[in-house]
Amino acid sequence: MTTEVRSLREFKMPDVGEGLTEAEILSWYVKPGDTVTDGQVVCEVETAKAAVELPIPFNGVVEQLFFPEGATVDVGTVIISVAVAGEAGAVAPAAAAPVAPVAAPAEAEPARREVLVGYGPRTGGTQRRARRTTTTTVVAATPAVPAPAPAAVPAPVAAPVVPEQPTGDRPLAKPPVRKLAKDLGVDLRAVTPTGRDGVVTREDVHAHAAAAAAVTAPVAGPVVAAPAAPAESVSVATATTGDVRVPIKGVRKATAQAMVASAFTAPHVTEFVQVDVTRTMKFVRRLKESGELGRDVRVSPLLLVAKALLTAIKRHPEINAQWDEAAQEIVIRGQVNLGIAAATPRGLIVPNIKDAGAKTLSGLAVSLGELIDTARLGKTSPNDMQGGTVTITNVGVFGVDTGTPILNPGEAAILAFGAVRELPWVHKGKVVPRQVTTLALSFDHRLVDGELGSKVLADIAALLERPKRLITWG
Structure with missing residues (x-):
C-alpha cells in the first residue's frame, strides 16, 4: 500500500x-x-x-x-x-x-x-x-x-x-494599464476590452473611468482607490480641499534620491548651442522612405542625435568617464553604454544600450526601438538600467526647447535634445526659414573642464548640421 x-x-x-x-x-x-x-x-x-x-x-x-x-x-x-x-x-x-x-x-x-x-x-x-x-x-x-x-x-x-x-479568466492587460486602472480605481473586470485578442487598453480604462464619473454624483475631492496596505502606503484624499497624498516609493523614490545625490555631489556645468538641423531632418526622411536601415526599423531624429553623440565620444573618450571617490581616480570607460531617459507610468527610468559605440547606424536603430518599446510596456529589466555611462534626454517630444539636465549618478555627461522648430536663420548670406534645435550638455566639472565639454558639444552640433560627416568621422 x-x-x-x-x-x-x-x-x-x-x-x-x-x-x-x-x-x-x-x-x-x-x-x-x-x-x-x-x-x-x-x-x-x-x-x-x-x-x-x-x-x-x-x-x-x-x-x-x-x-x-x-x-x-x-x-x-x-x-x-x-x-x-x-x-x-x-x-x-x-x-x-x-x-x-x-x-x-x-x-x-x-x-x-x-x-x-x-x-x-x-x-x-x-x-x-x-x-x-x-x-x-x-x-x-x-x-x-x-x-x-x-x-x-x-x-x-x-x-x-x-x-x-469570478471563475473566469483574469482580464488581459499590460502592466502599465493595470497600474493606470489601480490609480483610477477602475476594476479591470468591468472594463470592455477593445484591444487585439481581448486586451484592455489605456483608452478602455480612461473611457470606463469617464463613464463612471458621468453617472456618479459629484463628491468633494477625487476618489482614491486604496488596496489593503500599510498605513504609510495609502493615498489620502481630504474631503475639504481635494488634496491627494501619493506615497513616495518605487521608481519615483529611487529617482528622487539619485537626483539629490547627483545634484549635491557632482558640480554641474551646462552649455547650450543652437543648431541648424535642416539637413538632418531631410536625412531622416530619406532613411524612412528608402528603408536603407531595414524594413521594420524606425528612424527618428533621436537616432541621429545618438549617433552624433557616440561619434563625438570616439573623438573625445575622456567624457565617457566616472569619478571613483574611494580610489581617488578618474575611470575612462572602455565602452559606451548609452542611456535614454524614458517617461513611463511608473516614473522616469534610464535604460541603456550596452556597447552602443560599437553598433552600426542600423544596429543602433534596432536597439533604440527595442529599448523604447520595452520601457513603454513596463518590462525594462534591472540589468538594462545598470552600468550606463552617458545619457540623452529628449525633452523636445514635449515641445520644450531645452533644459539643464541633472547627471545620472556615476556618469560624467548628459545631453538634452530640444524641440525642432522652423525659425529664421542666416543661411548662405540670406535670412531663410530653417529647422533649428537647441542642445544642452551638462557635465561633471570634476572630470570635464570647459574645453572638453565645449569640444564635445561643438562636434555634436557640427555632425547634426551636416549629417554626412557621421560616415566620414565615424
Missing part, C-alpha cells in the same frame, strides 16, 4: 536587483486553490528599478498568499506557500519505529538560495534595511504603528487579489 506525501513549501521574496532590499507586490496572478507549475509566473512586483514578474520554482497547489497587492515586502520574507506532492512511499507498519516528521520547509532548502531574477546569489546572509517604526508628516495625525519584526511571518490573507474574483 502506498500513499502520497504532501508538504508545504514557502516561496520568499527573491533578490530582484543588486542592492535592493524590498519590493512592492503589484499584482497576484494566482489565488489559494490554484495549481501552479515550475516556472509559472505567480505575481508581479515593483522595485526601485523595474517591474518584474516572479516565477514559482516548484509544482503544487497554492495554500496561502501572505501579502495583498500594494504591500511592500522585504527581500527574504515568505510571500506564498504551496502544497507540494512528494514521492510515493510505503506506509510503515504499526509496530515499526515512528516515522520522523517532515522537516520544516526552511530547513529543507539548500544552502544556496535560488535566484529567479536579478544578478545571482549574494555571498553571506541577506542584510535587510531596518523598517521605520514611526510615521512621517505624511499622516501627521495618525499615531505611529510599529513595524513587524523582519523574521516574523505575517498573518495569512485570504485571497487578497480580488475577493470577488
